């Protein structure tokens with residue numbers, strides 16, 4: 001059959017994009033329709049997301065995606081899929097009634113701001129909740145690592161629930177966008193698992209945890225699985241954007257679920273990956289959650305993926321450490337170019353400083369360069385603290401690489417699988433050649449970098465399968481991704497203590513798409 005055009009809405013913590021995905025002859029071509037910045041804003045005394053601004057950018061992006069499809073002689077958009085970062089939610093009031101007393105889909109008013117997961121309202125909350133539902137029990141029930149920002153802890157700190165009008169719903173961020181598009185209220189399963197409130201077997205909400213944070217079952221929308229159709233774009237909106245009443249398909253709406261679906265792995269053995277962006281999510285794709293006490297103590301989580309998979313992974317602060325450091329330097333008046341900074345970091349001597357990038361201390365924004373400098377311990381006697389941006393970035397990247405090694409080892413041991421022979425790095429961070437090489441050196445295995453837009457590819461791939469463009473499971477999707485991307489391999493340096501050679505500038509290593 002002919003080519004298929006779909007739109008992928010992919011929201012990240014620092015940038016969002018609407019991509020046109022053209023699926024044709026076993027390949028996906030991704031065409032950026034609209035990219036926009038995203039950042040935290042301070043409102044009502046909290047760190048929030050500017051949902052109205054995001055929604056305006058999304059509308060513009062959909063109209064542009066449709067124009068791009070038409071320019072290519074395609075009949076328009078065949079469907080839309082939405083993903084974003086996990087754990088955050090909007091509260092929406094009931095739909096308004098029309099003159100005849102019928103509910104108007106999509107007209108429910110947002111009840112306050114969308115508070116961001118880096119807001120300090122959850123400080124100390126997980127500890128308090130653990131006195132009511134012990135940590136071991138929480139983990140056994142859900143398989144989710146107890147990170148301060150989990151929706152569960154945000155809800156425990158949520159003061160707005162009691163005042164909500166009857167008929168209000170909690171919608172995870174991508175589900176909120178889905179609601180604005182279609183008027184349908186659903187909770188997509190992969191993202192539901194990140195709440196810390198979904199039963200580990202995915203069967204439904206865990207009543208004990210839901211009750212522990214005072215959430216009425218009526219506040220939660222029914223679950224929907226990735227691949228199911230959420231609804232169609234509301235007629236008025238479809239007309240306004242010129243896209244018509246397009247189907248909206250639930251994808252792996254947790255960005256990491258879509259990214260890992262698009263890991264271009266091939267062959268037997270568990271898939272080992274880093275989804276590298278604001279966070280570095282490192283781990284394995286497994287068939288069932290690992291719910292042991294050891295897994296909990298290791299800080300590993302079991303997030304639900306597409307097609308019943310589970311991601312046994314660790315959240316490691318990733319490029320956030322670099323981007324927030326740059327933000328500090330720029331606020332202090334410096335002009336920083338990321339490519340130049342990484343080239344400088346490749347040129348300074350390594351193995352001087354280390355710190356723990358999994359420490360919750362790095363969750364909050366602000367003065368990141370100072371905080372990492374203070375946390376960095378010297379590995380030699382002559383050097384006391386990183387003293388230049390290049391040294392600090394080198395310290396961040398080396399610390400990340402060693403953390404990847406330790407966390408992947410832990411995940412393999414706990415899952416009872418051998419160490420993989422290859423690690424896939426996907427997402428924006430996969431363009432960081434220095435980090436890829438340091439990772440290959442630290443792990444002693446090949447690192448395969450790319451695709452950079454894995455999340456959008458996973459989003460597009462699932463939509464196109466739902467539309468019947470192909471049949472099959474992850475193997476077919478991954479073959480489609482391989483056919484659509486250029487990958488770059490980083491081999492471990494012969495000697496681990498050899499200085500990193502090659503000093504390729506990051507630009508050379510960009511995995512361009514053919």
Ligand code: LRH
Nearest residue numbers: 085086087255256279315
């Ligand atoms: C990455 C991500 C990650 C979550 C975090 C909140 O964007 O979705 O998987 O842990 O954001």
